[in-house]
Amino acid sequence: MAWQPAGTATDCDSVPDTALVTVTTRLEPGQRLRITKFIAYGWSSARSREAMRDQVIAALAAAKLTGWDGLQAEQRAYLDNFWANADVELDGDPEVQQAVRFGLFHVLQAGARGEDRAIPAKGLTGPGYDGHAFWDSEMFVLPLLTYTFPAAAVSVLRWRHSLLPAARQRARQLGLEGAAFPWRTINGEESSSYWPASTAAVHVNADIAAAVVRYVGATGDELFERAYGLELLVETARLWRSLGHYDRHGGFRIDGVTGPDEYSALADNNVYTNLLAQQNLRAAGDAAERHAEAAAALGVGEHDAAEWRRAAAAMVIPYDAELGVHPQAESFTEHEVWDFAGTPPENYPLFLHYPYFRLYDKQVVKQPDLVLAMFERGDAFSDEQKARNFAYYERLTVRDSSLAAATQAVLAAEVGHTDLAYDYLAEAALLDLEDREHNTRDGVHMASVAGAWIALVFGFGGMRACGGALSFAPSLPAGLTRLAFHVWFRERRLRVTVTSETARYELLDGRRLEISHYGQALSVGAGALVERPIPVRPRRPRPVQPAGRAPLRRAVYPASSATPLAQRP
């Protein structure tokens, strides 16, 4: 047998499109030929060609030494470890079960070897969004990675940290202090050309801070916090302090910004933005006190933390007392409700058929904004407010964004609409697998497939992490008989199994963990198992969506046994 590589790693530029390998041998009847081909790949924007060549040659050498079976065993162990930490089991809907694992795999693919680079909106699956990364990364993909594969989450956060010089420069350009991160980017520079929906969408800065808070809370990674997280928190807190201002009543206002919903722009006191900026300011103050020396090195003065906390405490959160709901931003609930009845189905998504001039001044929501605020800052809303707000915004939300369904699933489950949550879960999970938006050829929406995991864990699992502790309030819809998921939290591996009657908490690895179940404190020891009943919650009337924009029904509804398990187009 002779083999002749036509291109080698020693001369990257001369590698032809097709590297020829000619294999010649003679086989007798019954004989088998097994060909093992080792391929190594190296890329860098920073290292020298020589260093890359050495890396590739070393990888090939190591692979040949390890051999096929050894490599396969390593890969299997790697994946077994991932699935042990991350797998979700779902009884009652094999399609969604498959879709969630499909999503977990693709998020892993995108994050596993990120090496301090961004996770783009389409991961490694396609050219959609030109390879740019957005806030989706911090708010939809990182929750999954933080609680299943934190090493990948911290890699993304280090990438954000590496953008600080560009973000500081951008803040200076805007006449602001601290750092202003770009809306869409590859290398740290703002790549959007439409400022009302990018530069003005400053919430991306609080989203990055929220991801830092989430990661540090889940891992207790103080080294990261001191070396990276602190600076991200401090620089974004400085941004908020310089962007907002105290009004004549002492309220701290953030005016003229764009929240997550892209059918509004340049509004005052967007509730999502203000609540996440509030969290950002407090977290910066706390971190600066925990790491006083590092904070001083960043120029944090003795009054800065107090000043950030003062702004956070004074943050204006508009509320429409007459309607009993929070306006998405000041005056939102005074605006005209979009004419849903007069909008034909073919005019969705609206942004392809109506000018922003007509959308911005209407009560119409592309993707959850106030509802996302209730997920991320659930502590800022009463249960009754959550239920009323959710129902109010359901009537207005058209889900013209792949970022919509997962968040709606979480809040639907929280306020007791588990059947509706199931519909939204299925939409998030199957968006790309069923090519519902006719754009799967551009790649898989990382935020949506991660969103299916969010819908299951934060929705039906009812998981929240607030103040460094995990809490659960699980509940399943009709049609799903069992949900089990794994959470990696502060060196522990927790397995949560939910059925329609009970929730079971098992600590698979690590020291005893204090959690709560529907507000009741639980202590779970290593190897132990705690089981608790799931309380029956009052049924509320199913919220109404805009005409023609209700999600496809997925759940089996007890009231209508004729409804098939899964209605699909």
Add this chain to the structure above:
Amino acid sequence: MAWQPAGTATDCDSVPDTALVTVTTRLEPGQRLRITKFIAYGWSSARSREAMRDQVIAALAAAKLTGWDGLQAEQRAYLDNFWANADVELDGDPEVQQAVRFGLFHVLQAGARGEDRAIPAKGLTGPGYDGHAFWDSEMFVLPLLTYTFPAAAVSVLRWRHSLLPAARQRARQLGLEGAAFPWRTINGEESSSYWPASTAAVHVNADIAAAVVRYVGATGDELFERAYGLELLVETARLWRSLGHYDRHGGFRIDGVTGPDEYSALADNNVYTNLLAQQNLRAAGDAAERHAEAAAALGVGEHDAAEWRRAAAAMVIPYDAELGVHPQAESFTEHEVWDFAGTPPENYPLFLHYPYFRLYDKQVVKQPDLVLAMFERGDAFSDEQKARNFAYYERLTVRDSSLAAATQAVLAAEVGHTDLAYDYLAEAALLDLEDREHNTRDGVHMASVAGAWIALVFGFGGMRACGGALSFAPSLPAGLTRLAFHVWFRERRLRVTVTSETARYELLDGRRLEISHYGQALSVGAGALVERPIPVRPRRPRPVQPAGRAPLRRAVYPASSATPLAQRP
């Protein structure tokens, strides 16, 4: 003597750059040669080449028949007539006197032969603004033409009428009813590429309606109203009715629009826009009733006028009761005040040095917005509100627009700051003559030179035309000893002469006219003269402008006799 035209009007395309005319003769000592050259010019985008040629040949033939002296006499008579109707005499400031006549001449040049075309922002004086016409035309240039040379004003309004098909198409494109006129245009199509400051600046539609109301009020031209004005009023009223909506308290709101001030955008219930839309809706209802048959032909139904009046009556006009001022738009007075102290002089105009993201959410005004509302809809504000509002917005207005000074002059004079009004008058009048913005090479700002006339007639003359009657409340600043101006109003020619003590009203032509002087009714007969004293008004403290943005002082201040007459850079 032989003459040989090298190019003739019969073949436009072949006319060389230089048309040669050779004249040969022999002169004896003491003899004089007089050469009279007649030139005719024709242009059309609609007529045939043959028709233009005929027109030019006819003009040449008529000119030869009339002869040089006859043509000169005709031209002199034309200009004498214009100056008799339009001239302004000003004692005490020869520079401003000259500047006002310079402005009147250039406005006449731009409007005299408009022939149902636009008056562009630079008139016929230069290439600035690419020859586009804006709302400046209706709100700054047409007031001058309406009261001095109404034939030119009506030509501009007929031009707007000719854009109705394009404006209707634009309204359909925006999902609105009626007509949506372009922000900047030549041929009726929107030529601006930045929609928050163009498409959203819908007040241009109410400005056109205001110009119709002003012209019909000043001329009583019912033929125009029936044939052109009615349709302009009806189509713009339809726009407002479809753009606004009734809120849950029955208020009629117009959300997400941009007012005259270009340092704000996409705000709710801009007071200027809402007050002018209110006038627009009422005027459409009135005109539709006056011309019922023509209105029916335009599809005006029997309830439409009532519906327009209902929206007008319910129009939301925000008011900040705590500060006792009108916010320019809802929430404006809650926004942070621009850091004027921290803005170095070289950073003006602000729009060249700061992103709109930072300007839009601040209390900083490029050009009068609420103050212009108080000029155009003075009936909607009490005297006390006017004084408080004026002082409030003086602190915020940086005059980064040539449209600013004239309006500030008018309101300064109205609320008693005649010295400040004089400063603004001089700024408007001398802007281009002294090349204060270093752009006179691009042409003369028609709105600013017309604005000087506005400052004199509406400011120091205190003229207003409301409900078909003229009223005056004149007053002069220190330094100006006499102002005389002429107004053409409903077939009458009125001459108003103001000194520091008295105002004299003379009816030079036409039937008896009822006017008012400081609220007191006066009846002025043909050839008669009525003189009234000017009341002494309380002095208020001079309003403060942003640091470094006060106008150059022009007036002689009694308190400081050492101040020279005119301080200039």
